[in-house]
Amino acid sequence: MNAGVPVSEPAFAPPLSGRSPGRVVPPGLRRQAVVAGVVLLHGLGLWALKSGLLGRAVERFTLVPVLVQLIEAPPPQLIPPAPHKVQLTPQPRTRPAEPVRPQPVPQSAPIADVQFAPPAAPTVVPVSPEPVVGAPTAPPEPVAPPAPAQIVLPSSSAAYLHNAPPPYPAVSRQLGEAGRVVVRVFIELDGTARQAQVVVSSGYERLDQVALRTARQWRYVPGQQGGVPQAMWFDVPIHFVLG
Numbered sequence: 596m597n598a599g600v601p602v603s604e605p606a607f608a609p610p611l612s613g614r615s616p617g618r619v620v621p622p623g624l625r626r627q628a629v630v631a632g633v634v635l636l637h638g639l640g641l642w643a644l645k646s647g648l649l650g651r652a653v654e655r656f657t658l659v660p661v662l663v664q665l666i667e668a669p670p671p672q673l674i675p676p677a678p679h680k681v682q683l684t685p686q687p688r689t690r691p692a693e694p695v696r697p698q699p700v701p702q703s704a705p706i707a708d709v710q711f712a713p714p715a716a717p718t719v720v721p722v723s724p725e726p727v728v729g730a731p732t733a734p735p736e737p738v739a740p741p742a743p744a745q746i747v748l749p750s751s752s753a754a755y756l757h758n759a760p761p762p763y764p765a766v767s768r769q770l771g772e773a774g775r776v777v778v779r780v781f782i783e784l785d786g787t788a789r790q791a792q793v794v795v796s797s798g799y800e801r802l803d804q805v806a807l808r809t810a811r812q813w814r815y816v817p818g819q820q821g822g823v824p825q826a827m828w829f830d831v832p833i834h835f836v837l838g
Contacts, residue, residue, distance in 0.1 A: 744821025749782045749829040751815050756786075761809035761833055764801050768837065772799040776806035778831045782815045784824050797835060806833040 751758055767773075774797025781790040791811045793803050810831045817824045 746825075747819040749786075749815045749818040749827065751813050751829075751831055753816050756814045756816070758813040761805050761835075763835060764805060767799060767801050767835070771837065772797075772802060773835050773837050774798055774802060776803055776833045776835070778806055778810035778833065779828055780810050780815070780831055781826070781828050782817055783826050784817050786815045786817050788813065788815065794830065802835050806835075809833060 764772075775795065776793060776797045777795035778791050779794045780788045783789050788811050791807055793807055796803050797806075810833065813831075815829065818827045818829065819825060
C-alpha cells in the first residue's frame with residue numbers, strides 16, 4: 596500500500612431490527628410472556644381492591660363542594676352638582692324726567708267790528724194750482740166660489756125597500772155570541788150592492804159572514820150630489836143582540 600493514497604474503509608449496513616441476527620425468540624415463548632403479563636396485572640388489581648388502596652386513591656380525588664357568595668358592589672355615590680353662581684349686573688340709574696315747561700300762548704290780534712247788511716225781502720212768484728186727481732177706486736171684491744153641492748148618503752131603512760133583518764145563527768145564540776158589524780157597500784145608481792166588505796168585526800166570524808151576506812142582498816136608496824143620483828160607498832151597521 597502506498598503511504599500517500601487514502602484507503603476507504605468498507606461500509607457495513609446496520610441490521611434491520613434491534614436484535615442480533617444470531618438470536619431468534621420462539622413464538623411459543625412470546626405468547627407465554629404476554630399471558631403472564633396480563634395475569635400479573637389482574638392480580639395486582641385484585642390485591643389493590645382487597646387492601647383498600649384503590650378506595651383511598653379514589654377518596655383523594657373526591658370533589659369537595661365549595662361555597663361561593665356573591666358580594667354586591669356598593670351603589671355609586673351621587674355627587675351633587677356645584678351650585679351655579681348667579682351674577683347680578685347692576686342696572687344703570689335713570690335720571691328723573693325734567694318737568695315740561697308750558698310754552699307761552701301767542702296773543703291773537705284784535706278782531707275788527709264787522710257790520711252785516713239786512714237781507715233783501717224775498718220776491719213771491721205766483722204758482723198755478725195743479726189739477727186735482729181723483730181718488731183711486733177700490734179693486735173689485737173677489738167672487739166667492741160656489742158652495743159645494745150637497746151630498747145625500749144612501750139609505751137602507753126605507754119602508755118600501757122591504758129589507759128583512761139578518762137571521763141570527765142558532766149556534767151563535769146558544770154560545771152567547773153578540774156584537775156589532777159594519778159592512779162597507781158600494782151602491783150603484785139602481786140601488787143594488789156591487790161590492791161589500793167587513794170594516795168593523797164583531798169578534799165572531801159566524802156573525803161577520805151573516806152580516807156580509809145580508810148587506811149584499813139588501814136594496815138601497817142611492818146617494819145624491821146636488822140633487823143628482825151618484826154611485827158611492829156607504830157603511831151599513833148591523834147589530835146582533837140576544838133577546
